[in-house]
Amino acid sequence: MQGGRDKDEEFSLKPHYYTKYVVDGFRSLKGFEIKLEEGLNVLVGPNGAGKTNFIDLLDFLSVFLTRGLAAATSNSGGIARVFSQESLKSRIPRVQIHVSGLADLENFVGADAGLTLFRYDYDLDIRYSRTHSALYVASEKIKLKSLFWKHYAVHVNNTVGTLEIRRRTPSEEIEPEVEIGSRLKSRGVKNPFRYRSRLRSLSRPTSMDGGEIELPVTGPDQSILGARTMLPALDAIRESLSRGRTFNLTPSLAREPSDITTAPVIMPDGSGLSATLYHLDQARRGRITVRAAARRFSSEDLDTIIEWTRLVLPELSDITTAADPHTGKYISTILVSFGDSTLRVPLQGLSDGTLKWLSFVCLIISAGAARSIEEPENFLHPKMQKMMISLIRDSMISDHPGHFILSTHSESIINQCSPKEIILFQFKGGETKAGRLSKPEKVEEQINETGFGLGYYYASNALS
Ligand SMILES: Nc1ncnc2c1ncn2[C@@H]1O[C@H](COP(=O)(O)OP(=O)(O)OP(=O)(O)O)[C@@H](O)[C@H]1O
Ligand SMILES: [Mg+2]
Incomplete structure (x- = not known):
């Protein structure tokens, strides 16, 4: 071939x-x-x-x-x-x-x-x-x-x-x-x-x-x-x-403090979060860190991650990290502010949804955008499904060439997409066929005329 x-x-x-x-x-x-x-x-x-x-x-x-x-x-x-x-x-x-x-x-x-x-x-x-x-x-x-x-x-x-x-x-x-x-x-x-x-x-x-x-x-x-x-x-x-690796972020593994020998990489199962946060924090302080999966961390990365995580946790004010010499683990602490008081929550104390979002944001921001994720609607609130698409788009404006692959059945995710981004899969005669929409501009025109989103056309079987 x-x-x-x-x-x-x-x-x-x-x-x-x-x-x-x-x-x-x-x-x-x-x-x-x-x-x-x-x-x-x-x-x-x-x-x-x-x-x-x-x-x-x-x-x-x-x-x-x-x-x-x-x-x-x-x-x-x-x-x-x-x-x-x-x-x-x-x-x-x-x-x-x-x-x-x-x-x-x-x-x-x-x-x-x-x-x-x-x-x-x-x-x-x-x-x-x-x-x-x-x-x-x-x-x-x-x-x-x-x-x-x-x-x-x-x-x-x-x-x-x-x-x-x-x-x-x-x-x-x-x-x-x-x-x-x-x-x-x-x-x-x-x-x-x-x-x-x-x-x-x-x-x-x-x-x-x-x-x-x-x-x-x-x-x-x-x-x-x-x-x-x-x-x-x-x-x-x-x-x-190797960039196509699929991620299935498991909250229980994201919670586990990483050993200080762990590389600052979010693994496909969700582990490595505290090591990644630690190295991002080091980069923010202007210290040289080891090279991460696909690119070097920049000094703004952690703040960007915090900003995106505020979408699910509006009270989040900062994330601090430390390498604990006694346990040999990276410790991350989430600072949550209510009025004048600030709560210090260990990473382990975050909810499953928040942890998944934080891992996801870390993954996208720290590793470049070339990844794939299956049916993210399974763990995201509809509002976050929309945000996720913006986050992926945002991260791809960087100079790192790449693709992001997403499989979905969610109308609200498809609504956020352009017809050019859609790849239709079909199963015909025992074989899988994949193809783009033949006239994406026409579909775009129709969406603009009717006001119905792309997800609507998909759900009513009008795209194939
Ligand atoms: N070893 C195999 N040889 C041939 N066909 C296979 C084999 N394993 C699975 N299939 C076929 O692949 C199809 C399943 O594909 P897949 O799981 O990728 O679907 P999907 O598009 O992800 O569906 P869903 O939206 O339900 O997740 C089935 O039709 C099955 O018959
Ligand atoms: Mg599937």
């Missing part, structure tokens, strides 16, 4: 931040194609259409990249929940995934590096071997395109190098073959692989300056992208491919 070259992108002034997925063999996704655009992507469609299947695929991919196939499969509910029923009946069940996306090197080489954005193609073919009773990566291929400026440069989609692994069986003795394009061995500034060594070589020369790229040998269950390498381009691709 190969993604077509995007004609618009080639000569446009602003990069087109899209990610295209082509999937074959994951649950009901068969010959399935979807293009996520920058900003909000709202998945709608009847029960059983396959929205969750697509969101779970993104999760599967991101667990696979860091922890391997076995972990990803068990996270997705086992083999029967990964391979399509049809594929499971065949001799060699397989899932093929193609992604064409944008990766950003900024977090890995620093903003001053100039050109940091590049397009990549990623192809994965995973199989199940009945003979060995094992899952394995039959092939994994990464194609890197030339670097370009984030905001305005004209750029071309030239391939500068490829990395490829192929194996016939999970027990194949030979080392996976990695083909590295000749341009990747060059010392050229435009070479994304060179950056880290180029920057490093300013202070001390490294062995990588010799022009050789060494990749660790990966097991049959592992991704090339999972290995820690010196190659910032691979880290950037892994980050870009």
Whole structure:
């Protein structure tokens, strides 16, 4: 499976931040194609259409990249929940995934590096071997395109190098073959692989300056992208491919004080909140903090989070944090003001809804907007559903390219969306199909004329 070259992108002034997925063999996704655009992507469609299947695929991919196939499969509910029923009946069940996306090197080489954005193609073919009773990566291929400026440069989609692994069986003795394009061995500034060594070589020369790229040998269950390498381009691709991770924020885990060794990241299950708040507080005081998931915390982030949290807790005046040396935990305290008096409430004392909102706001503000969330109407008051859409939009105005994926049945959420943001899912002949509305401007016109919201048209089945 190969993604077509995007004609618009080639000569446009602003990069087109899209990610295209082509999937074959994951649950009901068969010959399935979807293009996520920058900003909000709202998945709608009847029960059983396959929205969750697509969101779970993104999760599967991101667990696979860091922890391997076995972990990803068990996270997705086992083999029967990964391979399509049809594929499971065949001799060699397989899932093929193609992604064409944008990766950003900024977090890995620093903003001053100039050109940091590049397009990549990623192809994965995973199989199940009945003979060995094992899952394995039959092939994994990464194609890197030339670097370009984030905001305005004209750029071309030239391939500068490829990395490829192929194996016939999970027990194949030979080392996976990695083909590295000749341009990747060059010392050229435009070479994304060179950056880290180029920057490093300013202070001390490294062995990588010799022009050789060494990749660790990966097991049959592992991704090339999972290995820690010196190659910032691979880290950037892994980050870009992992952004679809779904969040299911659990209040009980958000309440638990994080250990002071915990990274300041809101985890998909909601844990890590107090560590994140602590590091945000450090950033507010102008102290340097460790790098968070997708971007560095800025000194205004915590205040922005407090402002948004006031929507559910109007009396919230501040959040203070501390690293407690006795328990080895991060402690967060919520200051709530009534008139002249101020109450100090521990994080654990917040209500479930408030905690979920706080975690959600922290997630959006601290990690950049590239995330997905399923049916947020399940935990949000209708007023907050509206606010959530504004919050996501607000956070995406930042210079961090990304998508936010939302699946929903909520009329009030759909009312907040523009017809261009809607992706309709349908289940036809045992397969999931996804597509945008064919004439979004017409729908927009009609909404303006009639005063009925988009949610109304969706609920009355007028969109399909
Ligand atoms: N292993 C599989 N092979 C083929 N089809 C599958 C497999 N697992 C699930 N499906 C199909 O996927 C569909 C379920 O899709 P999914 O759960 O993504 O729906 P959804 O759009 O999220 O629906 P809802 O709105 O109810 O949450 C069902 O029609 C089911 O038949
Ligand atoms: Mg679902």
